[in-house]
Amino acid sequence: MAHEVKVPTLGESVAEATVGEWLKQPGDAVAVDEPIASLETDKVAVEVPSPVAGVLQEHSVAVGDTVEVGALLAVIEEGATGGASGEEADRAKEQREEGQEKREDSAASPAKQETSEAAYDAAQSLSPAVRRAVLEHGVDPSTIKGTGKDGRLTKEDVVKAAEAKKDGGGSVADAAPQQARQIDAGAQGDGGTSGRNEERVKMTRMRQTIAKRLKGAQDNAALLTTFNDCDMSAVIEARTKYKDLFAKKHDIRLGFMGFFAKAACLALKDVPAANAYIEGDDIVYHDYVDISVAVSAPNGLVVPVIRDADKKGFARIEKDIADFGSRAKEGTLTMEDMKGGTFTISNGGVFGSLMSTPIINPPQSAVLGLHRIEDRPVVVDGEIVIRPMMYLALSYDHRLIDGREAVTALKIIKEAIEDPTRMLIDL
Structure with missing residues (x-):
């Protein structure tokens, strides 16, 4: 039936x-x-x-x-079992044969044809982001072991395979699949030399939405960013001292995000405008803190939400973040995971960013940007010392948040990170 x-x-x-x-x-x-x-x-x-x-x-x-x-x-x-038969099998065969003919027409040489066919066949079960990575790096997806859900390939798997191929002396460019659109420089009158490739890929719905929302944030909000720097010595010392006990008791690694999430909760309590948003002619305030955490996924940036972060401890926050990161990589985050959010934290430091001006996540009115930690000379008690420093950035909607409030909120976060005891005694 x-x-x-x-x-x-x-x-x-x-x-x-x-x-x-x-x-x-x-x-x-x-x-x-x-x-x-x-x-x-x-x-x-x-x-x-x-x-x-x-x-x-x-x-x-x-x-x-x-x-x-x-x-x-x-x-x-x-109710049918096993492989298809009859019309279904014939239809599947026709589709495979049609794809085979297209690949044969586009192949430039037997060697490249083999690579192209293997990549094409394996690509049928790849996500758009992984498929594009395969094309960009010229690797055969059928030879890569996937680390995603049910053994599926992730973009990271493809990148690692391409890097390994380079280290082994092979040329990734030599194996580029023939599905990429090639521009023949000879057609431009250069004597027949070719080699520059170009690929046109339709934006995913998620990427289109990201583009619209970010542009909308620029168009509708009065964006401004305030900066500060933060001495990470105390947090690093606390992590070093307690990381083993923390992992043993809670079965999760003690990271930096838990500290910043709790510090942000202190700041948002004292500066409620940073935890509010504009709706029409009204300002909507929240008596809770739901922190959106920017996470990199194969198809783009996603922002799952830590619910009631102000009521959660470090372990619960770190577990939520680890779960979000794992599910973002596997592509299993749900709409409910990203619904709402009153404030966002974005950590560009994991990619090596020194400083940035993060953009708010509408309808929220503020976002905290974290950056890489690096040893820098600073003056402490009249002496120049080397300390692990991080630049902090708070972008905010100036229609709702005054400069004094934004600076105050960022200063509270800085002080809480430099003296974590403040987070325990609510200062």
Whole structure:
């Protein structure tokens, strides 16, 4: 019996999504609840599970199509087992043969054809970000061991494989897949020399949304950034002294983010405007702190939320952050994970950033930017000493937050980090 698979409910106020990739092809056997497709919404990638066991009969939409909630995605022949037969198998065969012909037409040489075909076949189960990384680095995805969910490849896996290939003396450029669009310099009259490649990739729905929201923040808010620097000696000393006991008791690593999250809670309590937002002609204040933590995911930056951070201890905050990071890498964050948030912390220091002007996450009115720690000469008690220093940046909506309030909030965070005891006695 044929069973229709439709676009599921995607979350509050989310009415449509883009088909990111098909995880199962026509003719493939599927089990109950096994993911068959990945849909990209404004914030997350959502996997669509099969409601029945059987064989995937056909795709009703293609990768890149926009689909609404309730739209038909695929048809599954319920109860069938093993490989497909009949029309389903013929259709799958035709699709493979068509792809084979396209690859043969584009191959420049037998050696490159082999690489291209292997990359093409393996790429059918890759996410858009991983697929693009494969094309950029010219690696064969079928030879890489995935570290993501269910052994799937991540962008980091591809980058590491490319670096290993370089270290081994191979040329990544020599193995570039033929799917990349090549510009023939000879056509421009240079005597037939070629080599410069160009690739056009459609923006994912998530990247489009990020672009719109960030541009909207610039257009609608009066953005300003205030800076300070922070001596990290006390926090580093505390981590060094207690990290083993902390890990043993809580089964989680003691990081820096817990300190900054708790310090931010102190600042937002004393400067409530930094934990508020503008709605029409009103200012909406919160008596709680939900901290959005900027996390890098394969498809772009996501901001899952630590709920009630002001009421949580260091261990719970660190566990939440570790869970967010792991699920962002696997692409399993949900809409609920990123809903709301009253204040954001973005740590560019993990990528080596010395200083930046972070942009607010609408409708929030402030964001704290963290940066790399480096030894710098500073004056303490009239003497020049070397201390581990970090630049802090607080970007804020000047329509709501005055300069004095912004400077005060950042100063409270700085003082709490330089003297962590303040966080224990609420100073």
